Amino acid sequence: DQQVKQNSPSLSVQEGRISILNCDYTNSMFDYFLWYKKYPAEGPTFLISISSIKDKNEDGRFTVFLNKSAKHLSLHIVPSQPGDSAVYFCAASASYTDKLIFGTGTRLQVFP
Amino acid sequence: ETGVTQTPRHLVMGMTNKKSLKCEQHLGHNAMYWYKQSAKKPLELMFVYSLEERVENNSVPSRFSPECPNSSHLFLHLHTLQPEDSALYLCASSPTVLNNSPLHFGNGTRLTVT
Numbered sequence: 138d139q140q141v142k143q144n145s146p147s148l149s150v151q152e153g154r155i156s157i158l159n160c161d162y163t164n165s166m167f168d169y170f171l172w173y174k175k176y177p178a179e180g181p182t183f184l185i186s187i188s189s190i191k192d193k194n195e196d197g198r199f200t201v202f203l204n205k206s207a208k209h210l211s212l213h214i215v216p217s218q219p220g221d222s223a224v225y226f227c228a229a230s231a232s233y234t235d236k237l238i239f240g241t242g243t244r245l246q247v248f249p
Numbered sequence: 250e251t252g253v254t255q256t257p258r259h260l261v262m263g264m265t266n267k268k269s270l271k272c273e274q275h276l277g278h279n280a281m282y283w284y285k286q287s288a289k290k291p292l293e294l295m296f297v298y299s300l301e302e303r304v305e306n307n308s309v310p311s312r313f314s315p316e317c318p319n320s321s322h323l324f325l326h327l328h329t330l331q332p333e334d335s336a337l338y339l340c341a342s343s344p345t346v347l348n349n350s351p352l353h354f355g356n357g358t359r360l361t362v363t
Contacts, residue, residue, distance in 0.1 A: 139291065146289075169349050180253070180339055180354030181292075188349070226292065236305065237352065239292040 140164045141229050143240035150247050156214040158243050160227030163208065167229040167238075172201060172212050175224045175242070184225075185212070217247045252276045255340050255355035262330065263363055270325040270358045272340030278353070280346040281323040283315060286337040286357070298323060299346045330362045 142161045150156045158172075168189040173181035187194040187201045187210065194201050200213045214221055227240040253274045262268050274281065283295040297305035298317040312334075314326040323340055337359050341352040 141291065171351060173352075173354075178356065180255075180341070180356045181352075182354070183351035186349070186351065236294055236307075241289060241291050 138163075139240070140167075141227055141238045141240040143225075143227055143243050145243050146241070147244040147246070150217045150245065152219055152247055152249050153216045156212075156217045156221065156245055156247065158212040158214075158225050158227075158245065160210050160212075160240055161208060162210075162229050164229070164231065164238075165208065166231040166233065168232050169230050170201070170203060170210050171228045171237070172199075173226040173228060173239075175226065181226055214245075217245075219247050219249060221245060222247050253340060253342055253353050253355035255338075255358050257358060258356065259359045259361075261361045261363060262327070264330060264332070266330075267326070267328040269327065270338055270340075270360075272323040272325075272355055274321055274323075274340075274342040274353070274355075276342055276344075276353060278342035278344050279320055280343045280350070281317060281320070282341040282343075282352065283313075283323065283325050284339040284341060284354075286339060288336075292339065295325075297346060304346060327360075330360075332362050335360055335362045 171186040172184040174184045175181040203210045224242045226242045230237045256271045281298045285293045295309045296315045301317045316324040337357045339357045340355040343350040
């Protein structure tokens with residue numbers, strides 16, 4: 138049973154518009170969430186994280202929102218750029234365990 | 250240069266072969282990990298090492314055998330694999346195993362078992 142779900146396998150967005158990637162989780166003990174970005178033939182790279190004590194974290198064009206009551210987080214990219222085209226993985230962990238649980242990823246394509 | 254280097258990038262092996270995957274990190278981290286990524290599945294944690302001690306073995310079959318001779322190097326020894334073991338194997342490191350310590354991944358080894 139997947140504890141971290143990314144229900145949209147792909148997303149296509151025009152350059153300059155906002156990209157919104159969604160992630161749902163089932164384990165209420167998760168208290169730390171991360172987004173990773175992966176280009177083809179490369180390993181995932183850390184993008185942004187958020188602790189459960191916050192509901193928003195911003196880093197440049199990237200903002201992560203956390204809705205604990207809905208067990209939902211989202212990554213907003215604005216404005217989207219062609220170089221943002223990649224697979225984005227959501228991940229979550231709980232402080233009582235060292236294990237990081239990943240979603241299946243969403244492939245984002247930003248077209249001109 | 251990612252800071253985490255994996256070799257080889259690609260590996261094709263038969264089910265009776267023995268091979269090893271190598272990972273080296275140049276970041277001074279104390280924790281190292283092996284992950285498996287199969288098509289359309291989440292990244293699966295296989296093993297975790299902290300200061301060369303194995304702290305997690307996520308129910309991985311014994312045909313996968315990790316080795317961590319020091320905090321900079323991690324190996325995954327493979328023997329008598331099955332075709333369903335074909336996947337991308339990713340090594341990662343982090344400063345510690347604490348959950349707020351983001352992982353730094355290598356570029357992976359694409360393994361094909363024939």
